[in-house]
Amino acid sequence: MTLIEDFATGYDFPLDDYQVEGCEALAAGEGVLVAAPTGAGKTVVGEFAVFLAVQHSRKCFxxxxxxxxxxxxxxxxVARxxxxxxxxxTGDLSINPDAQIVVMTTEVLRNMIYAASPAxxxxxxxxxxxxxxxxDRFRGAVWEEVILGLAESVQLVALSATVSNVEDFGAWLAEVRGDFATVVSERRPVPLYQHVMVGRRLVDLFEGTAPTALEAPSVRAAKVNRELLQVARNESSRVRDDSRRPRGRSGRGKPGGRGDFGGETHPRFAERPTSRADVARVLQKARYLPAIYFIFSRAGCDAAVxxxxxxxxxxxxxxxxxxLGEIADRHAAGLSLADLDALGFEDFRLALTHGVAAHHAGxxxxxxxxxxxGFQTGALKLVFATETLALGINMPARTVVLEKLSKYNGEAHVDITAGEYTQLTGRAGRRGIDVEGHAVVLWQAGMDPRAVAGLASRRTYPLRSSFAPSYNMAVNLMTTMGRDRAREMLDQSFSQFLTDKTVVQAARQDRRIREDLSGLQEQIECHLGDFMEYAQLRDDLSRLESSSAKHRRAERVAQTADSIASLMPGDVVWVPRQGWSVVLRTGQKPAKGAKPWVQIISLDHTVLKLEPHDFPGPVDAQGRIRVPRQFRLKERSDRRSLVAALGAKVEELDEPDFDDVPTDESHAAEIQRLRREIRDHPCHACEDRELHAVAAARVLRLEREAERNEASARGRSKSLAVQFDHVCDVLEELGYLSGDDLTEAGSMLRRIYNELDLVAAEAIRRGVLSDLDPPQLGAVLSSLVFESRPGRDVIAPRMPDLASERAQSELRDVWREVGVIERRHKRERSRDLDIGFAEAVWRWASGQDFAKVLRHSSLAPGDFVRWVRQVIDISGQVAQAAGPGDLRRNCRTLINQLRRGVVAADMEEE
Incomplete structure (x- = not known):
């Protein structure tokens, strides 16, 4: 019996061909990339790696x-x-860490590689x-750091969802890891049938017999069900009829809709909307349970239960x-009655025993x-979940229901992608239990069945790299391999691999531009002189005039952005068109190149969220009033009291002046010189000057395009290495590097794995955290990890006491100074500090009970626990980085004070 045959006896189903192919590659000493749909069983190949490690007395992570x-x-x-x-x-838990087989989060392995761990x-x-x-934008770099940092002797098994550029990914793995096989399967072991629920009827999305397996070609070949197309036509005719009727002031009857998948903004429904209780009844009658019902809202999931x-x-x-009751009681045994009451355990348990529950990050x-x-036992029948459930947790269902095909991304409602649809519906169909799986989309007014069919037919999405050098990565790479080798490693990233493929495209564009340039030569010939020289002078003048104005605007915006970032709740500021106002909240948009914003309330009770472009210049606090801890924007009495305090304060203030940024004198002198040269040039007198100028302008545009393409290709080919140089420049200016050597501060920075790693390290060096007691320390450290959920109307955040507020102000000064240095070295500024969790973590560290802490915050229980654990994590990093002394002791005391009650119980749970 071969090793693979011996391994296969441990499963109650025969291995698929692609699983056998992946195992054979591993047995032959190769690494292997396995890309297959969700639920297809690709983890079998990973488990074979564990089996080989046991057989060969090697370790497996x-x-x-x-x-x-x-x-x-x-x-x-453990069961096997x-x-x-x-x-x-996992960072929180350490069980038998020296075992032959160790399961861990990817970040733990990355940290072990940088520390050259004996493990x-x-x-x-x-x-x-x-x-x-x-x-993943925030954590994706960790995967590439591990892939590039592992010793060559380690065989790597990479398990991926089906991606459209799997060949590119496999080719990159082979380039950086040596012998590497790529195994792809697009076939699901359990066929997936697609349905639309119209009212209380389940209607097949495609006509005829659904495919026996989920294969992209066969699904694409299927036709959209004519019954659904008729539903859409009937609805459309009703909307047209309705639009001809007189409209009242409410605007009812106005045709609308959102995207190809419909939405609640549509004025009339062809079918009565299906209630969630009706969906449960229909699925139960059709024997489609157990089911996961995806709702892209935590509150929506809880309401549905x-x-x-x-x-x-x-x-x-x-x-x-x-x-189900026994399962619930067992997991809740470590929680106090007070905590269970605060969590609403009795209602949760009652719904659970009826076969219904929610699952989300809250x-x-x-x-x-x-x-x-409960779901894995088959006893729990219907789970209302957010999309986070689709990411990895093994909870297969017979059916997956999608209530809507759009979601809120923090700024707007957007349609889900084909990749997201595949990931979500991939849960349907339990191998070895179900003979078929079912995906059900609820009919939405304005829905186009053809668009839904197109979404269900596209099975793949491209895999892109998010790899970029960070400060912590830079000091660790410099320690382990030096600057030159670190630059080489960055050049080996998947991002660089994909970028290099664009060089051929750039060359093709360059040839087209050269051909166009040769055809323009006759049109710019001038008998009076060199017209291109004349055209260049005109172009220089135009660009300089534009640049001068742009420079003044950019300088003003940068100054204004910095001033907004420094504002605190309670600051009194002057706002154009609104007058005196008080700051309620500040923050940044959750996107690349984020701009700071400030939320204010003015004397006339107007509440606005403003960005730098809303101000004529820098915004300085002209005074300060107290914003109560329990201030709630939606409470009229709270607003009245705050505005009254503002009114009393502004009586002593004068309206500020906003001065323009002065004109750059060197720009003005150069502009005058160019104007003289243009007037004196012989081609200025040419009768056909403007005809020549049109062709010359096109020549200049094409030449600039060619230069941009060349610079872009050159910049892309060195982009990560250039970013790394910028990172090193920042670190050198701040004293973390001395040439190619780490300083003592650089060694300290190696221990901080945080998005604001450099700000945290500077805070340690400058003693910002030194004089705080443990609860105050927790409040300040929380601003390094916490990120408010966008679009949430929360209690105005504030620091819990004067000592923590003073330290937080110093920390913001550090953040601002680091930002100035980053901008000088062409680095994107680090995200803003967020004090939205400061008071909650201070209360918890001070020993207050769970229910009281929740009452004084706007956080869901799960969010609270997750952010406390983030503070525990950063506290441990700061303790390690700070070395022996009071700060390390305070960090460890803080960790002990935070790790109690529901937080400690959940660490044991996981």
């Missing part, structure tokens, strides 16, 4: 992107190999589950209800674990 998936995989491997052979490392000795295999996470429960729907048998991990275990 199994990495996952999230802690919950690490815990799940740990329990799976025994607890003595398997360990778990890497005898490492033979690394499995990277969900490797397509390297496209209540709606189904209140409708009287019961989806469980008595034995199933008892089992829940504490214990509640999510109850839902996951």
């Amino acid at each position: 199994y990495t996952t992107p999230i802690k919950a998936l690490s815990n799940q995989k740990y329990h799976d491997l 190999y025994g607890a003595e052979r398997v360990g778990l490392l 890497l000795t005898h490492l033979g295999y690394v499995v990277m589950d969900e490797v397509h996470y390297l496209a 209540g709606q189904v429960l209140n409708s009287g729907v019961v989806l469980t048998e008595p034995a199933e209800a008892r089992l 829940q504490i991990p214990a509640f999510k674990a109850i839902v996951e275990e």
